[in-house]
Amino acid sequence: MKSHVIVFPGSNCDRDVAVAIKNISGHQPQMVWHKESSINQSDLIVVPGGFSYGDYLRCGAMASTSPIMQDVVKKAKEGVPVLGICNGFQILIESGLLDGALMRNSSLSFICRDILIKPKNQSSVFTKKTQVAKMPIAHNEGNFFVTSEQLKKIQDNDQIAFQYCDENGNVSEHSNPNGSLENIAGILNENKNVLGMMPHPERAAELAHGCEDGKTIFESILN
Amino acid sequence: MTNHNWQFQTERSLVENHGLKLDEFEKIVEGLGREPNLTELGIFSAMWNEHCSYKSSKFWLKKLPTSGDRVVQGPGENAGVIDIDDGDVAVFKMESHNHPSFLEPYQGAATGVGGILRDVFTMGARPVANLNALRFGEPNHPKTKHLLSGVVSGIGGYGNCIGVPTVGGEVNFHPSYNGNILVNAMTVGIAKKDKIFYSAAAGIGNPVVYVGSKTGRDGIHGATMASAEFDEDSEDKKPTVQVGDPFTEKLLLEACLELMKEEAIIAIQDMGAAGLTSSSIEMASKGDVGLEIDLSKVPMRAQNMSAYELMLSESQERMLMVLDPSKEEMARDIFKKWDLEFEVIGKVTDTKRLILMMNDKEEASIPINILVEDAPEYQRDYIVEEPSPIKEYKSEDFDQNNILKDLNTMIMHPDLSSRKWIWEQYDHMVMADTVVRPGSDAAVVRVHGTNKGLAMSTDCSPVYCKHNPYEGGKHAVVETWRNIIASGALPIAITDCMNFGNPEKPEIMGQFVECIRGMGDACSKLNYPVVSGNVSLYNETNGEGIYPTPAIGGVGLIKDLSNVKTLSLKNEGNLLCVVGKSNNHLGNSKYMTIVHNKEDGGTPEIDLDEELKNGHFVLELINKQLVESSHDVGEGGILIAVAEMCIAGNLGITIDEDKEFSHRFYFGEDQSRYLLEIRPENFDQLKQLSESNNVVFEKLGVVDQAIIKINNLNEIKVSELRNNFESGVGNI
Amino acid sequence: MLAKIYITLKKDVLDPQGSVIANSLKSLGFNNIEDVRQGKFIEVKLNTENKETANKQLNEMCEKLLANLVIEDYKVEID
Amino acid sequence: MLAKIYITLKKDVLDPQGSVIANSLKSLGFNNIEDVRQGKFIEVKLNTENKETANKQLNEMCEKLLANLVIEDYKVEID
Numbered sequence A: 001m002k003s004h005v006i007v008f009p010g011s012n013c014d015r016d017v018a019v020a021i022k023n024i025s026g027h028q029p030q031m032v033w034h035k036e037s038s039i040n041q042s043d044l045i046v047v048p049g050g051f052s053y054g055d056y057l058r059c060g061a062m063a064s065t066s067p068i069m070q071d072v073v074k075k076a077k078e079g080v081p082v083l084g085i086c087n088g089f090q091i092l093i094e095s096g097l098l099d100g101a102l103m104r105n106s107s108l109s110f111i112c113r114d115i116l117i118k119p120k121n122q123s124s125v126f127t128k129k130t131q132v133a134k135m136p137i138a139h140n141e142g143n144f145f146v147t148s149e150q151l152k153k154i155q156d157n158d159q160i161a162f163q164y165c166d167e168n169g170n171v172s173e174h175s176n177p178n179g180s181l182e183n184i185a186g187i188l189n190e191n192k193n194v195l196g197m198m199p200h201p202e203r204a205a206e207l208a209h210g211c212e213d214g215k216t217i218f219e220s221i222l223n
Numbered sequence B: 001m002t003n004h005n006w007q008f009q010t011e012r013s014l015v016e017n018h019g020l021k022l023d024e025f026e027k028i029v030e031g032l033g034r035e036p037n038l039t040e041l042g043i044f045s046a047m048w049n050e051h052c053s054y055k056s057s058k059f060w061l062k063k064l065p066t067s068g069d070r071v072v073q074g075p076g077e078n079a080g081v082i083d084i085d086d087g088d089v090a091v092f093k094m095e096s097h098n099h100p101s102f103l104e105p106y107q108g109a110a111t112g113v114g115g116i117l118r119d120v121f122t123m124g125a126r127p128v129a130n131l132n133a134l135r136f137g138e139p140n141h142p143k144t145k146h147l148l149s150g151v152v153s154g155i156g157g158y159g160n161c162i163g164v165p166t167v168g169g170e171v172n173f174h175p176s177y178n179g180n181i182l183v184n185a186m187t188v189g190i191a192k193k194d195k196i197f198y199s200a201a202a203g204i205g206n207p208v209v210y211v212g213s214k215t216g217r218d219g220i221h222g223a224t225m226a227s228a229e230f231d232e233d234s235e236d237k238k239p240t241v242q243v244g245d246p247f248t249e250k251l252l253l254e255a256c257l258e259l260m261k262e263e264a265i266i267a268i269q270d271m272g273a274a275g276l277t278s279s280s281i282e283m284a285s286k287g288d289v290g291l292e293i294d295l296s297k298v299p300m301r302a303q304n305m306s307a308y309e310l311m312l313s314e315s316q317e318r319m320l321m322v323l324d325p326s327k328e329e330m331a332r333d334i335f336k337k338w339d340l341e342f343e344v345i346g347k348v349t350d351t352k353r354l355i356l357m358m359n360d361k362e363e364a365s366i367p368i369n370i371l372v373e374d375a376p377e378y379q380r381d382y383i384v385e386e387p388s389p390i391k392e393y394k395s396e397d398f399d400q401n402n403i404l405k406d407l408n409t410m411i412m413h414p415d416l417s418s419r420k421w422i423w424e425q426y427d428h429m430v431m432a433d434t435v436v437r438p439g440s441d442a443a444v445v446r447v448h449g450t451n452k453g454l455a456m457s458t459d460c461s462p463v464y465c466k467h468n469p470y471e472g473g474k475h476a477v478v479e480t481w482r483n484i485i486a487s488g489a490l491p492i493a494i495t496d497c498m499n500f501g502n503p504e505k506p507e508i509m510g511q512f513v514e515c516i517r518g519m520g521d522a523c524s525k526l527n528y529p530v531v532s533g534n535v536s537l538y539n540e541t542n543g544e545g546i547y548p549t550p551a552i553g554g555v556g557l558i559k560d561l562s563n564v565k566t567l568s569l570k571n572e573g574n575l576l577c578v579v580g581k582s583n584n585h586l587g588n589s590k591y592m593t594i595v596h597n598k599e600d601g602g603t604p605e606i607d608l609d610e611e612l613k614n615g616h617f618v619l620e621l622i623n624k625q626l627v628e629s630s631h632d633v634g635e636g637g638i639l640i641a642v643a644e645m646c647i648a649g650n651l652g653i654t655i656d657e658d659k660e661f662s663h664r665f666y667f668g669e670d671q672s673r674y675l676l677e678i679r680p681e682n683f684d685q686l687k688q689l690s691e692s693n694n695v696v697f698e699k700l701g702v703v704d705q706a707i708i709k710i711n712n713l714n715e716i717k718v719s720e721l722r723n724n725f726e727s728g729v730g731n732i
Numbered sequence C, D: 001m002l003a004k005i006y007i008t009l010k011k012d013v014l015d016p017q018g019s020v021i022a023n024s025l026k027s028l029g030f031n032n033i034e035d036v037r038q039g040k041f042i043e044v045k046l047n048t049e050n051k052e053t054a055n056k057q058l059n060e061m062c063e064k065l066l067a068n069l070v071i072e073d074y075k076v077e078i079d
């Protein structure tokens, strides 16, 4: 088991996700600096949360042009599992690995709180172990948008990974924290080896966090 | 004074515009043996203003207790340092950014957060938590909404980006802040005890290195502005507000911490207020050496910057260091890796002077000691006004059928309602060590990789301080202490931010003196010393001073995180008990100010022996695992505290029928009290323990389904209360 | 050479920021507001005098970085 | 009537966004970038045909809400 965490200058969840991976799998992931140009053989590449380049211009836009992302894109196309969390999701979208765009939250303000999600796709390497799960979000731009043709495509191809929901798993406007289309909290690529999600599973990964629901995503991919 | 007294070449108006008094200018001339040039005048003005010199407050600050078993570094460095066992220390400080935030709320608040973060990481600590203490004018004042939302998004904008969780704080609304809001930011960091960095320059010939962002014309005169009263013309002072760049600060943080792992830094000092001036003079003065700086080497963002501008610029995200010369290249590589400026701009000398060169011309030469030791210090006149008298109220004074209706009114008022709207805009969980999130008494943050944690809280009741500065000063300290105890931690030390009006007015100076006296007494009694702090004076608009506001930030240690307590009720059938004596003090309570719009009746008094005893009792019970949830009784009194516990736990309570059924009891703000939820089978043991400790301990009621019942006629659904509680601040 | 780049949201993409601004303006008494859209305005100083290459480069910058073509349109202007 | 509003940072005010964008563009190979400044571009649709009142109103909107005069300048254009 070998995993890698990409570190941009403004990443700030890189350590958190590395700790979660270490606790859950027993393996210490390797941290990869954004100026490097390639990653060794890997079983999981994580693009962590944060403000990669200050989130200036557009979240994730500048990170997506960094040298290391060229290799992440290449690895992803070869089938290596890639997980983007929060800013990582934004980066994966900007680098073209995932469809759509993440716009400003409909409330126009940063939101940090627990939400509930449930998997729509229940068979991918990331989502197969998760039921309705509680974990935090913390973002300004998590409002997922795609054109109606693209939406149809990702729906038909079972690419919706997670949707915001309530305690009973109902997906409704009421359980949508940021205005995302179809309550989408995370999506997969066509091959289902790339997942981008706004919620932070690494912040709900041990007892001290008050909730361990996030573990299932790591368990599913790491074992 | 009239013009003909002026015997100097320097224009008198120039001196006055620099905020210097005539006798202060005379002192400069005497010290230098000549009149200063413009650059030197700027330097003196920055160093001798209230903000940097503490000239009105120094004498009194010295009276605060600052030592203790766990104090590693008290006031005088960039931040205070306390021992938290295992070779770890906590480094923390609070600072004001009041005036800039009033002029430009987003940038003012953001750069306030940036500044306090640098104070903490300059010392070698990784920042692990931010807090903020905010005061705004009346909720319906036309400026409040704009200022509140700007300040909150500025604090979030900076803290979220740099990746330090904002875990707590406080907010008040009061007309005395209509024209002068307060924005106080606190940062807590963690370091190794043997890896703390200080600012004393040393080693003649060693390079003085500038790192971080380039210097622009930002905030020139910022420090001078922060010490000047506002008037109608203050709009003109607008262009001086600085812009923060949290992304660059993140780079600076990581680069500094990376370099600090090496034995390369001899001294380091952030450039805060008065930028290069105060940082270079601070380093030279602490190290008792001189510095020679070549200003043409300073990385510049704007064109044609003068020596004066370079020395007074308050561009953000910059640091000054003295390096071991053999490590210079290694240090340069680290800053290059992080895409930051790194420039040797001078050297340490034995002249004990600050010498500034620019394009081979000497721009300034000032003996350090006249800038620092000879800085003016005033023992200003003060008058201690009689505290407002304490009023006794009778049960019959208020309609008892209204108790729950009044509870509802109070809980939706911006002073008591949930602050969720605020903290949801702050990333309070990044770093994944937040154990108790905002919304409880103290926030608790785990020391990364361990099972211990730091509890922290900021507090102050300006209304209490206004009506009795001595008791108000005590209260602010004690309230943080209680919040920390209620979370299960041992309170260790505090930082403060003394926000007051114009100290040249004897009544204001009297408030300052009395608040300090109260704080000092509380700190001494509770073994809770002051390790850092900040003073912000001249908080006035058109001659109207703010209420005295000594904001306190307390830090405590919890050795075993499994003992952490929150305020949310846990189980039906448990008992809710009150620790401490209830004396029915209603004067200046939230009940009186919110429901009756009456600000009078005196400040509740604090018996510090009682405080100490009750606090230790609660902590002992928590450590013995006898407590399910705990909460201190603060503003709003018992019923507000009960409601907060019910809302958080989504449970209710049936209050014992024999409790005095009156407003005095439910909304009285007597001090030194806590509410504890306990298991019924433990009651007898606890009662005994309380008796042997001579602590008042009484059952209040039984935890029930989500309804609060205070007798058979009066009840309210917790869901209804929650809706009202959560509507408050966001609707301003 | 100074170039100006305008980045706007595509016509059928919802602009929450724009609608909030529109509402705020209305509540300030500007009643004849029909619609507000917020975009970006980027000024680029280029070290070149050749308008043609500049224009080509600027369009490339937009495609590669400055605009997100899923939701945004862009326009380049050279003085 | 469609109006365009350009909001830019004042000359000496730090533009952290602009400098990060400039660096990114350079690392993408656009070597002749000298400077980048980022501002806002707001389109306002007004229900009026009177250019003069519109102009007055738009300036007022900028002063009151759209621009932050502490750090920004603005310019109004009417088609």
Ligand SMILES: Nc1ncnc2c1ncn2[C@@H]1O[C@H](COP(=O)(O)OP(=O)(O)O)[C@@H](O)[C@H]1O
Binding pocket: B132, B133, B134, B166, B167, B168, B169, B170, B171, B419, B422, B423, B437, B438, B439, B440, B441, B442, B443, B458, B459, B483, B634, B635
């Ligand atoms: N400005 C703020 N930022 C973050 N958290 C805040 C802020 N103001 C209040 N809080 C949080 O809201 C809760 C209630 O605050 P407060 O009313 O001051 O509590 P107490 O009266 O117990 O001291 C605390 O957890 C506090 O940290």
Ligand SMILES: [Mg+2]
Binding pocket: B169, B170, B441, B457, B458, B459, B483
């Ligand atoms: Mg508090």
